[in-house]
Each structure stands twice: as C-alpha cells, then as structure tokens.
Amino acid sequence: xxxxxxxxxxxxxxxxxxxxxxxxxxxxxxxxxxxxxxxxxxxxxxxxxxxxxxxxxxxxxxxxxxxxxxxxxxxxxxxxxxxxxxxxxxxxxxxxxxxxxxxxxxxxxxx
Amino acid sequence: xxxxxxxxxxxxxxxxxxxxxxxxxxxxxxxxxxxxxxxxxxxxxxxxxxxxxxxxxxxxxxxxxxxxxxxxxxxxxxxxxxxxxxxxxxxxxxxxxxxxxxxxxxxxxxxxxxx
Numbered sequence: 001x002x003x004x005x006x007x008x009x010x011x012x013x014x015x016x017x018x019x020x021x022x023x024x025x026x027x028x029x030x031x032x033x034x035x036x037x038x039x040x041x042x043x044x045x046x047x048x049x050x051x052x053x054x055x056x057x058x059x060x061x062x063x064x065x066x067x068x069x070x071x072x073x074x075x076x077x078x079x080x081x082x083x084x085x086x087x088x089x090x091x092x093x094x095x096x097x098x099x100x101x102x103x104x105x106x107x108x109x110x111x
Numbered sequence: 112x113x114x115x116x117x118x119x120x121x122x123x124x125x126x127x128x129x130x131x132x133x134x135x136x137x138x139x140x141x142x143x144x145x146x147x148x149x150x151x152x153x154x155x156x157x158x159x160x161x162x163x164x165x166x167x168x169x170x171x172x173x174x175x176x177x178x179x180x181x182x183x184x185x186x187x188x189x190x191x192x193x194x195x196x197x198x199x200x201x202x203x204x205x206x207x208x209x210x211x212x213x214x215x216x217x218x219x220x221x222x223x224x225x226x
Binding site: 004093095103 | 115117120142144146151152153154155156159167170202204206209210211212214215216217218219220
C-alpha cells in the first residue's frame with residue numbers, strides 16, 4: 001500500500017528550463033511534506049518542506065506547491081542546472097517523525 | 112561540523128552471517144532513525160531510537176533484526192543470519208528532536224550485499 005507515489009521514474013530537462021517533479025499521496029492525515037535530493041552513493045539531502053497549512057513554499061530556485069484537495073504536491077526547479085541531476089524523493093509525515101517516502105524521480109538536466 | 116557518519120559504506124556477507132551497521136549522529140542530535148532502501152524503491156522506516164531506548168521499531172522485521180543506541184558510542188543495526196533479501200542500502204538519519212518539522216539529516220548509507 002503505497003501512501004506516497006511518484007509516478008514518473010525519470011525526467012529529462014534542458015538546462016535553463018523548468019523542472020517539475022510530481023508527487024501524489026493517499027493519506028489525508030499527512031500534514032507535513034518534504035523533498036529530498038539524492039546523488040549516487042550518497043544519502044538523501046533535505047531540500048525543501050511545506051506544512052499542510054500552506055500551499056506554497058519557496059527557497060531560491062526551488063518552490064514546492066501543495067494541493068490538498070487533489071492530494072498532490074510538486075517541486076519546481078527554475079532555472080534547472082546540470083548539478084540538479086539527481087534522484088528526488090518526496091516524503092510525508094502525519095504529525096510524527098516517521099517519514100513515508102515515494103519511490104523517487106530521477107532528474108537529468110541536459111547541458 | 113561533521114554530518115551523520117555511517118560505516119562501513121559497503122558490506123558483503125554470505126548467507127547466514129551477521130551484519131553490523133554503525134551510525135554516529137550529528138553532534139547535538141540524540142534522535143536516530145534507520146531506513147532501508149531496496150533497489151528502485153523509496154526509503155522505508157525501520158526503527159527510531161534515543162540514547163539507550165528503542166522508541167519505535169514498528170518498521171523492523173521481528174526476527175533477525177535488532178537495533179541499539181548505547182549511552183556511549185554509535186547506534187548499531189544488527190542483522191543476524193542474513194539472507195539475499197536483506198541486500199539493500201541502509202540509511203541512518205539523526206535529528207535534534209522527534210518533531211515532524213525537525214529536519215532529519217541522513218548519512219551516506221551502508222550498502223549491504225548478501226552473496
């Protein structure tokens with residue numbers, strides 16, 4: 001039973017363009033959402049988060065949008081850079097430390 | 112400002128052997144979480160520990176797996192009598208508190224291969 005789904009296993013984007021990574025969830029009790037980035041042979045690195053009381057959070061080139069009615073969130077990276085090439089994991093929690101991760105989306109930013 | 116440390120980075124074991132994975136949390140962090148990542152999947156929560164206490168082991172298999180976080184030294188994830196299905200990347204994360212909004216910082220992981 002996958003509570004957090006990332007339906008696109010991979011995404012390829014031209015440098016300078018926008019990358020949009022999507023995530024869907026099924027548990028309406030989730031109240032906190034995070035994005036982690038992971039390079040090969042490294043651990044996940046925290047990128048950005050959003051509380052369920054907001055619908056948008058921005059940090060530099062990264063913006064996360066939350067649509068609670070659709071149980072959907074997305075991560076926008078603009079402009080995309082080759083160094084952004086990595087696997088991006090969406091994660092959610094329901095008022096607890098236990099993070100539920102999606103299966104990840106591999107982003108390739110082409111120079 | 113050392114981050115979360117894990118060792119070994121790679122571990123090869125034959126079926127039936129024991130695997131010991133170590134995790135040293137970030138300085139000032141007393142909350143440790145272990146996650147497992149199977150190939151092509153996301154990370155799955157296994158266990159949450161504070162110093163000398165297991166708080167939540169709901170994600171850890173009941174048999175062959177155990178975890179500890181002693182007063183002194185790193186947290187240890189122990190897998191006895193390993194089987195091929197235990198092959199995975201095991202990540203440790205640490206945080207200052209257990210609040211959901213307190214960022215969990217991950218170590219580089221231990222990649223366990225069972226032959």
